[in-house]
Amino acid sequence: MTVRLTLLCTAAPVERDVRFGDARLDERALRQVQAAARSLPAATASLLYSAPSQRCAQTFEVLGWDVVTVEPALRDVDTGNWLGRTLAEVAAEDGAGLGTWMSDPDAAPHGGESVAQVCHRIATWMDGLPDDAGRVLAVVEPAVVRAAVVSALGAPQQSFWRIDVPPLTVVQLTGRGGRWNLRMGAVSFVGGDGSG
Numbered sequence: 001m002t003v004r005l006t007l008l009c010t011a012a013p014v015e016r017d018v019r020f021g022d023a024r025l026d027e028r029a030l031r032q033v034q035a036a037a038r039s040l041p042a043a044t045a046s047l048l049y050s051a052p053s054q055r056c057a058q059t060f061e062v063l064g065w066d067v068v069t070v071e072p073a074l075r076d077v078d079t080g081n082w083l084g085r086t087l088a089e090v091a092a093e094d095g096a097g098l099g100t101w102m103s104d105p106d107a108a109p110h111g112g113e114s115v116a117q118v119c120h121r122i123a124t125w126m127d128g129l130p131d132d133a134g135r136v137l138a139v140v141e142p143a144v145v146r147a148a149v150v151s152a153l154g155a156p157q158q159s160f161w162r163i164d165v166p167p168l169t170v171v172q173l174t175g176r177g178g179r180w181n182l183r184m185g186a187v188s189f190v191g192g193d194g195s196g
Contacts, residue, residue: 002176003129005136007145009169010051010059017086020079022053029055029167033062036168047129049138051075056139059168068139073125076141080112105157115160118143123151127178145171152180 012018014028025033048065050056051074060068082090090098090110097109105115113121122144129136138144142165150160152173165171172183 001132001134002174003131003133003136005126005129005138005148005173005175005180007148007171007173008059008137008139009142009145009165009167009171010053010056010139011062012055012167017088019084019086020090021083022055022076024054025058030058030062032168033059037063046134047136049074049136049140051138051140051144053141056141060139071125071138073121074138074140074144077115077118077143078112080108080110082110082112102161103158105160115147116157119147119150119157119160122147126151126173126175126180129175131176142169145169148173149182152182 011025011029011033013023013026014032048060048068049071050060050068052070052072053076057070082094085093087098094109100107100109101115105119108114108117126148140148145165146160146163149155149163149171150157152175174181174183
């Protein structure tokens with residue numbers, strides 16, 4: 001049986017500086033989830049998962065999903081001693097370390113996880129899904145989506161940072177026997193005529 005895995009990237013806080021680590025969603029982000037709810041996948045999957053972050057929990061709560069398993073393997077990348085700091089702060093204080101982390105998949109100058117470790121963790125979780133899982137839906141962080149795509153395609157881990165994952169992005173993967181495929185969906189336009 002083919003596993004159909006849908007990853008929904010969590011909403012993100014809009015009205016504050018982006019920092020490494022978890023943050024509660026602000027009112028604007030919550031309204032974005034509500035507005036996007038009609039176009040997001042329905043929670044009809046056999047298995048519903050969430051990363052263990054506040055923003056993932058808020059995202060699935062706004063979507064009205066009731067029974068969700070919080071899965072520790074789907075957690076965001078561990079940024080070690082950069083946790084709670086903005087990208088600008090880290091760049092000013094440890095620019096060389098930041099550059100190394102973003103160019104060398106095996107580097108973890110912050111004392112947390114390397115990109116290679118995140119990719120391995122997510123690939124292990126994906127490959128560990130039961131063969132008869134059917135449809136699986138998970139609300140996750142952008143790093144998890146990146147790692148899943150890199151792993152599914154067998155892409156070089158250096159490509160991790162080259163995958164843009166906006167809030168509320170939906171990525172579909174199909175897999176069987178440890179082999180995954182990226183499934184592209186059609187875009188539906190509001191006007192139906194391509195005028196958006």
